[in-house]
Amino acid sequence: MAIVLGPNRYGKAETRVVRVTRDGGVHHVKDVNVSISLSGAMDEAHLSGDNAAVLPTDSQKNTVFAFAKKHGIATIEEFGLLLARHFVDSQPTIHHARVEIHEFAWERIEGGHxxxxxxxxxxxxxxxxxxxxxxxxxxxxxxxxxxxxxxxxxxxxxxxDQYTTLEPTDxxxxxxxxxxxxxxxxxxxxxxxxxxxxxxxxxxxxxxxxxxxxxxxxxxxxxxxxxxxxxxxxxxxxxxxxxHFLVDLExxxxxxxxxxxxxxxxxxxxxxxxxxxxxxxxxxxxxx
Ligand SMILES: O=c1[nH]c(=O)c2[nH]c(=O)[nH]c2[nH]1
CATH class of the missing domain: 3.10.270.10 (Urate Oxidase;)
Structure with missing residues (x-):
């Protein structure tokens, strides 16, 4: 009896990103939860531990943050397509991308923010x-x-105290x-x-x-x-x-x-x- 690797996928689940855009004093928020699953030529990662085909899930998370900055999040469908196409088009080892996004809706209370x-x-x-x-x-x-x-x-x-690392913020x-x-x-x-x-x-x-x-x-x-x-x-x-921590995009x-x-x-x-x-x-x- 031979044992073989069956279907597999991997990715960063539940990247919680909040994108704020400003129109003067009126702010807009997009609050989303992005889960990415990539699949493709991942056999060696499982069989021999060779990671040459693996785009780290950490990089996937960073991509979500960088794309939120660069493109904004107009709609989750559009943002999902941007991300999914990016992974497949930029990585020869990735043949399929599944991107699931949940959006949390916010209503304005009063004022702009x-x-x-x-x-x-x-x-x-x-x-x-x-x-x-x-x-x-x-x-x-x-x-x-x-x-x-x-x-x-x-x-x-x-x-x-000696354990304080929190930066003051204004x-x-x-x-x-x-x-x-x-x-x-x-x-x-x-x-x-x-x-x-x-x-x-x-x-x-x-x-x-x-x-x-x-x-x-x-x-x-x-x-x-x-x-x-x-x-x-x-x-x-x-x-x-x-x-809510500011993401370091530097x-x-x-x-x-x-x-x-x-x-x-x-x-x-x-x-x-x-x-x-x-x-x-x-x-x-x-x-x-
Ligand atoms: O409003 C805050 N109160 C705290 O007591 C606290 N502690 C902390 O780390 N951040 C904050 N923010």
Whole structure:
């Protein structure tokens, strides 16, 4: 019985690239996840370990970033074709390219540089009752409201110890998936309107706050809800810092003026905090 190599393919999966283009103060974002699978004359790589036919998956990832800079991402179909043709046309050992791209859609919040991601958000409610007339509480909220500012975010002045390598920045992307739970003072409200109002205040505060840290943004968002939604006395926020790292395009002879980002998924900074009014009646069981 002979053993032979069957079908095979390889490539860089899930390169998360965010491309920002600027029209004056109005920014546009394309947020995509690119997965490449190449196939061709790859027998020797498997059979003898000879990599002469192998374009590294790392180079494929770099190509995605360089093409995002050079060509922009008009549509994912067009971007996919550009990439797929490039690999087959430029590498004699690659005979077929499969490029799968998923695009995450963003809606403008307000102003030119603030966005909320479409879909994936969940509205939540947590109710306790000892029966009508007895102790009751209502906590409303939302999970996974993903927001992004393409500018108006800085982070510097932080502690430097012997392990600190983070560079201070005065212009970065700020993105987070907001989980927020807010406690109502009473148990009667126009719940849909109340939810819309709180969500709207969270979004506006995110968009309007010039951020020196995600912690500062978190507090500003909580404050705005309490300031403008009288029926709410406490809000708890959990906000992962979805880091977007500027890609170094210098090795490919390109600058990167805050245009092409690598959207890392983990690890992430997790910023959490409670904001409450000083007259908020204590009710720890509302959160159980
Ligand atoms: O807004 C931020 N807060 C932090 O605490 C922190 N830490 C870090 O590495 N980056 C950031 N950004």
């Amino acid at each position: 603030s966005f909320v991601r479409k879909g994936g958000e969940t509205r939540t409610a947590l109710v306790h009752s000892d029966g009508e007339g007895g102790a009751e509480s209502v906590v409303s909220g939302l999970r996974d409201m993903v927001v992004l500012n393409t500018t108006d975010s800085e982070f510097h002045g932080f502690v430097q 212009d970065r992307m700020l993105a987070t998936a907001v989980t927020a739970h807010w406690r109502h003072r009473g148990t009667t409200a126009a719940w849909d309107d109340s939810h819309r109002a709180a969500r709207d205040r969270l979004l506006r505060a995110f968009a309007e706050t010039y951020s020196l840290s995600l912690q500062q943004t978190l507090y500003a968002m909580g404050r705005r809800v309490l300031d403008e939604c009288a029926g709410i006395c406490e809000i708890r926020l959990s906000m992962p810092n979805r880091h 090795p490919f002879g390109m600058d990167n003026d805050n245009e092409v980002y690598f959207a890392a998924d983990r690890p992430y900074g997790l910023i959490e905090g409670t904001v409450l009014t000083d007259d908020a009646p204590a009710d720890p069981s509302a959160w159980n």
